[in-house]
Amino acid sequence: MSCWTALRSLSAAAQVGILFILLLVQLGEEVAAAAGNGGSWEVVVQNAGIASMHTAVTHYGNVVLLDRTNIGPSQLPLPPGVCRNNSQDRVSKHDCTAHSAVYTPGTNNIRPLFIFTDTWCSSGQFRADGTLVQTGGDADGNSKIRTYSPCPSSGTCNWVETTTPLQLGRWYASNQQLPDGTEIVVGGRSAFTVEFVPANGRGQYNVPLLTATNDAQNDNYYPFVHLLPNNELFIFANRDSILYNWQTHTTVKNFPTIPGEPRNYPSAGSSVMLPATAASGWTYAEILICGGSQFGAFLNPSLQPPASQTCGRILPLATNPAWVMENMPTRRNMGDMVLLPTRQVLIINGAENGSQGWGDATNANLNPVLYNPGFAAGTRFQTMTATTIPRVYHSTANLLPDGRILVAGSNTHQFYTFTQPFPTELRIEAYSPPYLTQGAAQPAIVSAPAAIGYGKSFAVTVSFSAVPSGVIELNLLSAPFVTHSYAQGQRLLQLGVSAPTKVADGYSITTTSPPSAVIAPSAYYMLFAVANGVPSVAAWVHIA
Known part of the structure; x- marks a missing residue:
């Protein structure tokens, strides 16, 4: 019997323990070499013209930056003779500035993109052919489906707004690509259903979790959605989570409530599915959720209560799943979690007090944290070099093909407002993790x-x-x-x-x-x- 056959014959808890040991042995020497090296920061663009609320890296290596409309002119002009004439815009009916752009790492060129309807707090996902599908938003964009078919940086590709709308307007929803090539769109403000893009004859389907977690603070926006190796979805909202069969539209299992604070918007924790491995037969799945805000922080922003300091891990396919909790070095909400090529997790951006919302957070958390999933509890976190630029509400972090992390956005205001303590941020940074700076x-x-x-x-x-x-x-x-x-x-x-x-x-x-x-x-x-x-x-x- 092979070692992996023997491993799969053990209990889920035993499997996890052995996998941690294997990961620790494999990564320990390499990560230890980077200890004490906190990485480095560089401002790569002084003024991108827009603050990127949504960011995605295309297979050409360039990066789509996307803000919202309904905020008045940006600082990035559209090409000569191109303007957006939209009678439904709340601020500028005639707007000749861009609210989306494509950024090219290396040359640091910014090319404006034309987008018509409001993408404020929308969702998206790349489909099989590399096209970025973007769904929902606010106002005239609430039911829109938009596509961006990437091209080289020298190209002229642009956004296309489709004529087929979503079945329900969705604001603050989450998307996940499915094995059948479609995307499932989950939840949103006052949206307690899922639907599919393209629908392929399917309608909307109620998800009881989304109704049950719709508390006074609405901590179930942007639910965390992960496709598991058994072809079911882990869906997390507020503090609760389920195993969801997207083919039969049923809740298969309810998981225990995570201890501590609410984790979804506006409490603003973050989540990743830890790396899957061929060595485990592709059956291993574990979810990590970190950060959040105290309940009521959004309802009483003047109080600025401390953010969550906890992370929870759960094995959703285990026989008896349970949350295992640990503490981060500092408190954090609005943190972005980025899977690194080294199978570590970078936790970056955010604040230590308050919640998401316009001006609802203080005490920006400037230090990224490196999380080593295979290390023993109590040794997994390393605090990295601080940036000098606060990245709070409406900021993003994306892995680039060269291993750096592109950090963009941050706008805690309804419009572009350049006053302290958190001005609208038009600079773009790149963070180089220790693996790029250790020599x-x-x-x-x-x-x-x-x-x-x-x-x-x-x-x-x-x-x-x-x-x-x-x-x-x-x-x-x-x-x-x-x-x-x-x-x-x-x-x-x-x-x-x-x-x-x-x-x-x-x-x-x-x-x-x-x-x-x-x-x-x-x-x-x-x-x-x-x-x-x-x-x-x-x-x-x-x-x-």
């Missing part, structure tokens, strides 16, 4: 397939300036749609790898793609090679 050379992917099917063996050629001393990893990361402290569709998949074989231009490593669209919904993924704890620049791989 170790990055491996380089020499060749990788541009497209691959499911369950297919393929080879990746990787070059190193120094032969790696430990395990070489090949990790796939999705490109999520990031807004309001939640990265919709974010997932990390650690592939199984063969021993490297020396070839003319490096080392050839054989691996196998994920087995199905349940594990890896069809999309473009960033493929990183990781050696000695340092990731390469990613190669984009289309899995379909």
Whole structure:
């Protein structure tokens, strides 16, 4: 019997313990080398012209920035002769400035994009062909479906607003791509249902969790939604969560209430599904939720109560799932959680008091925190180098293909207002985690397939300036749609790898793609090679 067969025969709790030990052994040496190195910050754009409320990285490596309309002119003009004439706009019926843009890392170029209806607090997700599908918003955008088909930075691609609306207007909803190629749109303000885009003949379906968690503060906006390896959804709202069968539209299981504070908008915690691995047979799933605000913080913003300091982890597919709690180094709401190529989690942005809302938070949390899931409890957090720019309400954080974190946005005002303590933030920063600043050379992917099917063996050629001393990893990361402290569709998949074989231009490593669209919904993924704890620049791989 193989070691992994033996592992799967154990209880869920025993499996978790053994997996933690394996992760600790594999990562310990590399992460320890980075200890004491807090990474570095760089302002890459002094004035993007807009504050990015929603941010997504395309498979061309450029980045879609998206704010809302109904705020008056931005500082980014549209091309000559292009204006938005919208009689329903609350501020500018005739507006010749952009409210969306595409940013190119490296050149730091900003190209304005034209968008017509209001995308305030909307949702989105990339579909299989790389098109960004964007849903809902406020006012005239409440029921809109918009698409952006990416192109190279020199291209002219732009937003397209479809004529088919959502079945229900959705403001503050969450999207998740499904194995059948559609997106499920979950919840929203006064929206206690799910629907699908495209609908393909399906209607709306009630989700009792969304009704039950609709308290006086409405802490169930932007619910956390994760596609699990059994093809069901983990849906979390306020402090409660369920296992949801999206095919039968039924609640399969109710999970225990997480201890502590509410976690969803406006309490503004964040959530990730921890990395899935081929080594576990793709059956391992664990959810991490961190931060939030005290109940009532949104209702009484003048009180500015301390934010949550806790994180909870749960194994939703275990026989008896239970929350395991731990404390972050500092309190945080509005933090963004970013899965890194090294299988660590970066917690970045946010504040230590108050809640989401216009001017409803104080005491910006300037220090990112690195979280090591495989370490023992009490040793998982490392505090990183602080930024000098507060990133609070309406800020974002996205992983770039070069391993940096792009940090944008922050606007605690209804309009573009440049007064202290938290002015509308038009600067864009890049944070380099310790793996880019500790002095170790990055491996380089020499060749990788541009497209691959499911369950297919393929080879990746990787070059190193120094032969790696430990395990070489090949990790796939999705490109999520990031807004309001939640990265919709974010997932990390650690592939199984063969021993490297020396070839003319490096080392050839054989691996196998994920087995199905349940594990890896069809999309473009960033493929990183990781050696000695340092990731390469990613190669984009289309899995379909």
